[in-house]
Amino acid sequence: MPEIPDWFRPVAEYMLREGLPETLKIAAVAVTASTLIGLLLGTLMTINFLPLRSVIRLYVEVWRGIPILVTVLFIYWLPAFDIGPLRIQMNAYASAAVGLTLWGSAQVAEATRGAVQSIPKEQHEAAAALGLGWIGRHTFVIVPQALRRLLPPMVGLLVNIIQNTTIAFVIGVSELLETGNRQFENLTLATGNGHPFTIFGFVLVVFFIISFPLTLLARYLERRLV
Amino acid sequence: MFHSPVEILAAFDTGFIWDYRHELWEGFKNTMKVAAIGVALAFVIGLLMGAARAHRIPVISQIGRAYVEVIRNTPILVQMFFLYYGLAQLGYRVEAFTVAWLSIAIWGGAFNTENFRAGFEAVPARFREAGYALGFSPLQTFLNVTLPIGGRIALPSSINTYISVLKNTSLLLVISYPELTSVAYNIQANTFKTIEMFTVLALAYLAIVWTLSALIRLLEARLALPERA
Numbered sequence: 001m002p003e004i005p006d007w008f009r010p011v012a013e014y015m016l017r018e019g020l021p022e023t024l025k026i027a028a029v030a031v032t033a034s035t036l037i038g039l040l041l042g043t044l045m046t047i048n049f050l051p052l053r054s055v056i057r058l059y060v061e062v063w064r065g066i067p068i069l070v071t072v073l074f075i076y077w078l079p080a081f082d083i084g085p086l087r088i089q090m091n092a093y094a095s096a097a098v099g100l101t102l103w104g105s106a107q108v109a110e111a112t113r114g115a116v117q118s119i120p121k122e123q124h125e126a127a128a129a130l131g132l133g134w135i136g137r138h139t140f141v142i143v144p145q146a147l148r149r150l151l152p153p154m155v156g157l158l159v160n161i162i163q164n165t166t167i168a169f170v171i172g173v174s175e176l177l178e179t180g181n182r183q184f185e186n187l188t189l190a191t192g193n194g195h196p197f198t199i200f201g202f203v204l205v206v207f208f209i210i211s212f213p214l215t216l217l218a219r220y221l222e223r224r225l226v
Numbered sequence: 227m228f229h230s231p232v233e234i235l236a237a238f239d240t241g242f243i244w245d246y247r248h249e250l251w252e253g254f255k256n257t258m259k260v261a262a263i264g265v266a267l268a269f270v271i272g273l274l275m276g277a278a279r280a281h282r283i284p285v286i287s288q289i290g291r292a293y294v295e296v297i298r299n300t301p302i303l304v305q306m307f308f309l310y311y312g313l314a315q316l317g318y319r320v321e322a323f324t325v326a327w328l329s330i331a332i333w334g335g336a337f338n339t340e341n342f343r344a345g346f347e348a349v350p351a352r353f354r355e356a357g358y359a360l361g362f363s364p365l366q367t368f369l370n371v372t373l374p375i376g377g378r379i380a381l382p383s384s385i386n387t388y389i390s391v392l393k394n395t396s397l398l399l400v401i402s403y404p405e406l407t408s409v410a411y412n413i414q415a416n417t418f419k420t421i422e423m424f425t426v427l428a429l430a431y432l433a434i435v436w437t438l439s440a441l442i443r444l445l446e447a448r449l450a451l452p453e454r455a
Contacts, residue, residue, distance in 0.1 A: 070428055
């Protein structure tokens with residue numbers, strides 16, 4: 001068993017105390033927003049009305065096509081502007097969350113469209129026979145059933161978003177990678193040896209410990225539910 | 227100072243982009259170069275590791291599983307840092323270009339291993355048994371039966387991996403490899419032509435990704451298994 005060097009403990013504590021909560025916060029915001037927007041857009045995409053479908057399709061293809069990093073940088077560097085009385089100026093944290101949400105909601109919308117369309121026609125007819133309108137049918141009957149099929153890809157999305165929060169590093173958000181890199185630079189300046197192998201290895205390990213159980217859960221749900 | 231989105235759009239300077247066309251073209255070429263190497267290696271790694279995984283070849287299969295889980299459950303950005311600075315600490319002098327194609331290929335290879343494994347495992351066992359009944363060796367059975375069928379089952383998902391590989395080259399900005407995103411980002415930092423630069427960048431990626439997707443769907447239609455069409 002190799003001994004843990006003295007310098008490592010404060011570095012690791014700093015990363016877990018300062019960096020990890022930021023990573024999880026951005027991920028939580030992005031996943032929640034992606035799910036809500038994606039479910040709505042994906043359900044609307046099943047309506048047979050070409051202009052609406054094309055607009056949502058464009059949204060999905062644009063945000064899936066542009067690398068998330070480019071979206072996040074774009075939002076971050078956008079000059080401040082006014083919409084009516086509202087002054088819009090994004091800070092780093094919001095830029096990362098919005099960029100991830102644009103990408104994530106596009107992913108959810110595409111998955112939702114497939115899941116909603118896979119619900120048999122009889123379910124629509126039965127719900128309509130109960131006197132429910134389009135909104136009621138989808139809110140109470142169709143989408144809840146589609147959610148079951150959506151669960152595994154949603155857990156997969158969560159894993160993806162957690163990993164992609166590292167993109168916020170580029171615009172200076174103090175998430176896990178940024179705090180690790182900061183410690184690496186400090187150690188390099190102070191001692192001449194930044195221990196990049198150990199520090200970035202530690203970042204990899206933390207992400208793995210968070211992601212791997214979720215990946216296993218997604219696989220388990222896939223087998224159970226689909 | 228700008229006050230409304232309309233003013234921002236009105237100030238859009240198209241001539242500026244033309245002035246920087248050479249730099250951007252160089253960046254585009256670097257992006258395509260790294261992506262091409264990454265995709266080619268991801269294909270080879272995926273094919274070999276996927277075959278080993280699907281046929282449960284001892285040792286290689288377990289190593290393949292660990293490789294896939296580690297790469298898929300950690301951020302590619304951290305993998306790039308780990309390779310770039312970690313290899314240097316271990317005494318290997320590495321250039322940004324080396325880390326660029328290597329990190330992209332390792333990532334794509336892991337995802338492709340899963341794609342090919344799933345494809346090969348989807349080939350019904352009776353097809354392989356038919357191969358053995360014809361006197362094929364295991365390798366011949368793989369090359370003549372499992373690969374042509376399983377490879378085509380794996381095609382759509384592996385294509386999505388290649389497109390992700392291409393988009394991931396944008397992350398090479400963090401190790402200062404001069405691909406399209408980092409070139410555009412540097413121009414933006416020097417000139418503050420934010421809207422112009424990022425619009426071009428976003429449109430460039432959309433053009434590449436959408437063209438590739440369209441071409442690939444054509445290829446897919448041609449290669450699709452007849453019975454699934």
